[in-house]
Amino acid sequence: xxxxxxxxxxxxxxxxxxxxxxxxxKKLAKLGTGxxxxxxxxxxxxxxxxxxxxSEAVTQDxxxxxxxxxxxxxxxxxxxxxxxxxxxxxxxxx
Numbered sequence: 001x002x003x004x005x006x007x008x009x010x011x012x013x014x015x016x017x018x019x020x021x022x023x024x025x026k027k028l029a030k031l032g033t034g035x036x037x038x039x040x041x042x043x044x045x046x047x048x049x050x051x052x053x054x055s056e057a058v059t060q061d062x063x064x065x066x067x068x069x070x071x072x073x074x075x076x077x078x079x080x081x082x083x084x085x086x087x088x089x090x091x092x093x094x
Contacts (some may be wrong), residue, residue: 003050003080006077008070012053016074020048020082048078 003015017024024047031040040059049058056062063071 004077004081006074008053010059010070012070013068014052016078016081017048017050018081024048039077044078045074049074054080065068074083 002018003078004014004018004038006014020028024044027047028040031043042063046058046060049063052058052064054066056065062071
């Protein structure tokens, strides 16, 4: 599977999946509509990241240490690439 490389304001890069897999969508749907929205965003960021230019492994803890502007750049690209309305519909079915 190819990935999408996002150039970060800090000078690094962050690669994301080109589209969520069915398993990815099910994981988000299991969080349900009543879940903390930040929990869903965190799960999405960790789960949809293929690689990044930082030396640490991709985990929730290391992601929390990233600069806001880098995370915002990745989320902006995800919004452009992914069909979140479909994912939201899946979570209502769960």
